[in-house]
Amino acid sequence: MYAQEVKSTGSKPKSLSSMSAKEKAFQEKIDRGQRIEPKDWMPEGYRRTLLRQMGQHAHSEIVGQLPEGNWISRAPTLERKTILLAKVQDEAGHGLYLYSAAETLGKSRDEMTKELLSGRAKYSSIFNYPTLNWADMGAVGWLVDGAAIMNQVPLQRTSYGPYARAMVRICKEESFHQRQGFDIMMKMSFGSKKQKAMAQDSLNRFWYPSLMMFGPSDSESVHSAQSMAWKIKINFNDELRQKFVDQTAPQAEYLGLTIPDEKLKWNEKTEQYDYSEPNWEEFFEVISGNGPCNTERLAARNKAWDDGEWFRDGLLANSTKNQNSQIAAE
């Protein structure tokens, strides 16, 4: 999802009987549904996996501002512009909530920033696709934020307290994101022929990348098994993807748009939609740095960081000066 490839310890979760006393008490606490808090003892693997996941999640929120930021200055009306601006500002906030949750585990903000800027840390594949026209603002809100909500709602119950609390705040804000996107899609789909064609084109381009957001099937993955035992991860990727398809297909129908999948159809027996898998080769290309916009996104983040350096330095110099003159006055 926003964290699509979180490697855990790489081995199967231990059985209670093979755990040390500390590990056992820790696991039982999680099994009882109790939260783990920053200063509590935790297995090193839990800490590392959690940091990786929260890092990927936070970076996704931050990089996720870029495809939409691209359209703020070109929004069709002042109202749309203020809405988009508020949405993008929320995403910055989501990144900050998550970075500060990660910081409670003792990793510094600068360290995380460095991992993003150097390309060492991952962020969601979806943000490496371009936003070519205004209809894409609709599709992104509707599909991308829609998929994000699917994943983030269960994460409110994740075992790590600060992460779960950050997710509660984020979820409260997300439904506005999806609705403003759907609102744009309605305007376009029920507008002129040309507008509707733009909406359809946008759906065509964003459908499969949105399905990829949930990550490849992981029912056999030892990483997911360990993360689920620790309640860092709540659902399997396929489970959430199916839920997303089931929710979205009728919405597309309402808009009069066609999901670009000939196999997509309601299955009476399973009571869910059958659908085609996205191209996973493409996904692995994008996630490993070779998507259409990876270079551009990282360059934009690096530029923002480098261009802000004189300002951060100035702020720090000023506060040090003020502290020194305060000490001198005392």
Place this chain on the structure above:
Amino acid sequence: MANELPLWEVFIRGQHGTAHRHVGSLHATDAEMAMNNARDVYTRRNEGLSIWVVPSSEIVASIPSKKGPLFDPSKDKIYRHPSFYNIPVEVKKI
């Protein structure tokens, strides 16, 4: 990148007359910047009537591994709870 701005903890009192509650943290050089950032990061939807910002380094926290001895004194004082006392049913409203 060694020049990280100091960390601050943010507390907000919501609309319903409750006490200030910890909502998260942020980085800022001084109190004024911390206050402005707290407003932007944590109260974009009218969540607060009042904000406290405190440098994280100023907070003293109890140690989780010592929570046994720390909270022990209150454990055996069950007479501090109203349910300790048996009040006859005839005596209403007490």
